[in-house]
Amino acid sequence: MSIAGTIDRPLTQDPKKQAPMKPFTSEPAGSATEDVTTTGAYDSRQNRTREMQLIPEALARAHMHDRLREAEQGRQAARLLAARRMQRRAERASLRARRALAMAVMQ
Secondary structure, three states: OOOOOOOOOOOOOOOOOOOOOOOOOOOOOOOOOOOOOOOOHHHHHHHHHHHHHHHHHHHHHHHHHHHHHHHHHHHHHHHHHHHHHHHHHHHHHHHHHHHHHHHHOOO
């Protein structure tokens, strides 16, 4: 005995196995909204999951980028300090050479 299901009590709970709703003949064609598919929701859910799985990787990449930038700034500061130290040493050597030349000329 096959009894047709109603909206309140469908034959099956699976929406894919239920009969599609047919538009009324009194309704103008194209006035109703299109059937909603679940693939878009599933894809967005999958994308969201993939994005959430990639968040730690993105955070690690950003952290690594910051660490590399800090290291480069540290190396640049060390190079600047070394250059200033060598410049002071060169200035002292230049002063010693000028004094030695002046002493040699004076005698």
